Amino acid sequence: MAEAHQAVAFQFTVTPEGIDLQLSHNVLKEIYLSGIRAWKKKCNRIKNNFMTGVYPASPSSWLFVVLTVVGTMYTRVDPSMGMIAKLREHLPLRRCMSHHGQNIVSALLFATGLWLALIFVMRQILKTLLSYHGWMFEEHGKQSTTTKIWFTLVKIFSGRKPMLYSFQTSLPRLPVPAVKDTLLRFLESVRPLKNEDDFRRTKALAKDFEINLAPRLQWYLVLKSWWASNYVSDWWEEYVYLQGREPIMVNSNYYAMDFLYVTPTTSQAARAGNLVHALLLYRRRLTREEIQPITLPGFPIPVCSAQWERMFNTTRLPGEETDHLQHLLDSKHIVVYHKGRYFKVWLYQGGRLLNPRELQKQFQYILDDSSSPQLGEKYLAAMTAGNRIPWAKARKAYFCTGKNKNSLDSVEKAAFFVTLDDAKPELFVNNQVKSLDEYAKSLLHGKCYDRWFDKSFTFIVFANGKVGLNAEHSWADAPIIGHLWEYALATDSFQLGYKDDGNCKGDPAPNVLQPQRMQWDIPNECQEIIMNSLKVAQKLADDVDFYAFPFTQFGKGMIKKCRTSPDAFIQIALQLANYRDKGSFCLTYESSMTRLFREGRTETVRSCTAETCNFVTALENKKFSKEECLNLFRIAAKNHQHISRLAMSGCGVDRHLFCLYVVSKYLGVNSPFLQEVKDVMSIGIFSASMWCPSTWE
Numbered sequence: 001m002a003e004a005h006q007a008v009a010f011q012f013t014v015t016p017e018g019i020d021l022q023l024s025h026n027v028l029k030e031i032y033l034s035g036i037r038a039w040k041k042k043c044n045r046i047k048n049n050f051m052t053g054v055y056p057a058s059p060s061s062w063l064f065v066v067l068t069v070v071g072t073m074y075t076r077v078d079p080s081m082g083m084i085a086k087l088r089e090h091l092p093l094r095r096c097m098s099h100h101g102q103n104i105v106s107a108l109l110f111a112t113g114l115w116l117a118l119i120f121v122m123r124q125i126l127k128t129l130l131s132y133h134g135w136m137f138e139e140h141g142k143q144s145t146t147t148k149i150w151f152t153l154v155k156i157f158s159g160r161k162p163m164l165y166s167f168q169t170s171l172p173r174l175p176v177p178a179v180k181d182t183l184l185r186f187l188e189s190v191r192p193l194k195n196e197d198d199f200r201r202t203k204a205l206a207k208d209f210e211i212n213l214a215p216r217l218q219w220y221l222v223l224k225s226w227w228a229s230n231y232v233s234d235w236w237e238e239y240v241y242l243q244g245r246e247p248i249m250v251n252s253n254y255y256a257m258d259f260l261y262v263t264p265t266t267s268q269a270a271r272a273g274n275l276v277h278a279l280l281l282y283r284r285r286l287t288r289e290e291i292q293p294i295t296l297p298g299f300p301i302p303v304c305s306a307q308w309e310r311m312f313n314t315t316r317l318p319g320e321e322t323d324h325l326q327h328l329l330d331s332k333h334i335v336v337y338h339k340g341r342y343f344k345v346w347l348y349q350g351g352r353l354l355n356p357r358e359l360q361k362q363f364q365y366i367l368d369d370s371s372s373p374q375l376g377e378k379y380l381a382a383m384t385a386g387n388r389i390p391w392a393k394a395r396k397a398y399f400c401t402g403k404n405k406n407s408l409d410s411v412e413k414a415a416f417f418v419t420l421d422d423a424k425p426e427l428f429v430n431n432q433v434k435s436l437d438e439y440a441k442s443l444l445h446g447k448c449y450d451r452w453f454d455k456s457f458t459f460i461v462f463a464n465g466k467v468g469l470n471a472e473h474s475w476a477d478a479p480i481i482g483h484l485w486e487y488a489l490a491t492d493s494f495q496l497g498y499k500d501d502g503n504c505k506g507d508p509a510p511n512v513l514q515p516q517r518m519q520w521d522i523p524n525e526c527q528e529i530i531m532n533s534l535k536v537a538q539k540l541a542d543d544v545d546f547y548a549f550p551f552t553q554f555g556k557g558m559i560k561k562c563r564t565s566p567d568a569f570i571q572i573a574l575q576l577a578n579y580r581d582k583g584s585f586c587l588t589y590e591s592s593m594t595r596l597f598r599e600g601r602t603e604t605v606r607s608c609t610a611e612t613c614n615f616v617t618a619l620e621n622k623k624f625s626k627e628e629c630l631n632l633f634r635i636a637a638k639n640h641q642h643i644s645r646l647a648m649s650g651c652g653v654d655r656h657l658f659c660l661y662v663v664s665k666y667l668g669v670n671s672p673f674l675q676e677v678k679d680v681m682s683i684g685i686f687s688a689s690m691w692c693p694s695t696w697e
Helices: 002-006 025-054 059-074 083-089 099-130 145-157 179-193 196-227 233-242 268-287 306-310 356-368 380-384 388-398 402-412 429-444 478-496 524-542 556-561 566-582 610-621 626-648 654-667 672-681
Strands: 010-015 018-023 254-257 314-317 324-327 333-338 341-346 417-420 457-461 467-471 589-593 602-606
Touching: 025 059, 025 268, 059 099, 083 099, 099 145, 179 196, 179 610, 179 654, 196 654, 196 672, 233 654, 254 429, 254 478, 268 356, 268 417, 268 457, 268 467, 268 478, 306 324, 314 402, 333 356, 333 402, 341 356, 341 402, 356 417, 380 388, 380 524, 388 524, 429 467, 467 478, 556 566, 566 610, 566 626, 589 626, 602 626, 602 654, 610 626, 654 672
Parallel strands: 333 417, 417 457
Antiparallel strands: 010 018, 254 467, 314 324, 333 341, 457 467, 589 602
C-alpha cells in the first residue's frame, strides 16, 4: 500500500491537544510540478496556435513590415496613401499621446493590418495553387512547362519550416462533383458486372434520378460544401463508423505488425518499456506540433494533418443509437492488461517523462504480480469486442458510480491501452504461413477479451518481445497509425537501444510510483452480459479465415522496371485471382486517400473495370497471343491509374453517392436508384462494411 500512502497529500487527526496536520512534501512537490507542466503545455499550445494562424508568414515578417513602414515615414514617403493619417484621427486615446506617438501607433496599426492582408492573400494564392491537379494526370517523368511553373510557385508560397497544422487553412475544400459525371462513372463501373437487361434497367433508373431528384439533393450538398470544411467526412465518420451497431473488432479495427525477422530483445518488460517511451516521445512531438506535415512522395504537395489530433488520449464511447469519440488534451497514465488484471501506470515523475528503464521496472512489476483477477474482471474487455448496444446499456447501468466508474474512467482517459500478452508468436522458417497467420489473427482479435478495442489503439507486447498494434478506425485511417508505428519501431531500434543483457538502457529512479491495481465490483447480471458479448466476439473471430505469408520473389522495384504502376499491377492480379477462383467478377473496393483536401479521408477506387475484365478473360481464353494480352494489360493498368487519380482529386463515385443518399434520408424521400446503389455495394469485395444497411439507416 506504499503507493496509496504516497498519493495522499496531507493527513490530519483530532487529538486532545488539537489538530495534528501532516503534509506529504513529496506529493505537494508532484502537484507543483504537474501544475508547471500543465502551464508549459498551455503556453506551447498558445504559441503553436499563433504560429499556425499566421503561416506562411512568421513573427519576424511582421517586424520587417513594421520597420519598413516606420522607416518610410521618416523619408517623408507615405506607403499607406493617407490611411495612417486617417487612423491617427480616430485613435481612441490620441489626446493622451504626443504627435510623434500618434504617428508611431498609427503606423503600427497600419503595418499590422497590411501584414494580415498579405497573409490572407498568400493563403488564398496557395489554396488556389493546391486546387490544381493537372500534374497528377501527366505521364510519369514528362512534366509540362505549366506543371514546372506551378511546382515553383507552390514552393515559393509554402513558406519555411511549417509545423504539423500549418497548411490546414491553405488546403482547398473537397469539391462536389457534377451529378452527371458521377452517374457516368458509376455506370461504367457496374457495366462488366451486369447483363444487358439489368444494365439497361440501372441506366434508366440513373437517368430518372439525374433529371428528377438529383438536382434537389445536389443543391444541399453544394450548400454544405460552402459552409463545412469537408462535405463528406463528418457524415462518413458518423454514419459509417460511429452508428454501426455490429462489433468493431474484425469488422472495423485493424492491426500493425512488428519487424518480421528482427526482435531487438526477448525481454517482454524491456521491449514494452522502450516502445511505450517511444510512443510517448511521438505524443510529445505531436503536442508541440513538431511533426513535419506529410507531403506526397517526390512532390511539395502537403496533405491534410487533421487526423493526427485524436491519436492519443482518445476513446470510442458506446451509445445505444450511436457512439461518440472522447478526446482529452492530455493524459498522465496508461492502463495495462495482463492475465485478466488491469493496472494503472503513471507516466511522469518529478515533472518529467519516465525513462525506458523506469517503465521496464513498472511492467516487470506487473509481470511478477501473482494476484488473481477479480470477479468479472478477466473478460471485461469482451464488451468492447461484442455488439455495441449491450455494451452501451451495461456501461450506463453498472459503470456510472463507485469503483467501476473510477476504473473505467482510468481506462477511457488513458493515453492508450497496453496488453502484456502471454503468447509467443514466432516466424518459423519452415512454416512461415502458419506462424504469420497466428500472429496476424492475434493482433486482429486476440482472445477477444485482452484488447480494449474502443481505445484509439492498443499496444500489444508478447512474451517473447514481439509487438504489434490494434487500432480503432473511426478517428483516423491506417496511414496515420503507420506513421506513428514507423517512428516508434525506428526509435526503439536505432535511438533507444538495449544493453547486452536485453534490458533498457539507463537507471531507474528509486522513488517511482508502482503500478496501481484497478478495482472492480461487477455484479452477476453484468457478468452475464460480458460472457454473452464474449460468445458473440469468439464466434466472429472463429469465422475469420486469415492467410498471410511473406512474398520474396519480387517487389515494386521490378514492377516499376516494367513501366507499370505497382498498385495497378496488384489490383489487376487480384481480379485475375478472384476470376480463377470464382469464375466471375464482382464489384471491388480499393481505398484511396482524399487528404489533398481539408479534412479529407478516403474515396473508393472501383478497381473491377471493363478494361481489367477484358485482360483477364483474354488471358484465360488461351486464344490471344502474349502481345495482345500484354497490350490489354497496359490498357487496364493505364485506366486504373486514371480512376485512382480521379478519386484522389475529389472526382470519385462512392462518397458523392453516399452523401446524396444521406440527404435523401434527411428529406424523407426514397430513390430507387440510390437504393440499388446501396444494395449493389453491400455485396462487393472489401466493401460490405462500408455500405451495409445497418450503418446507413
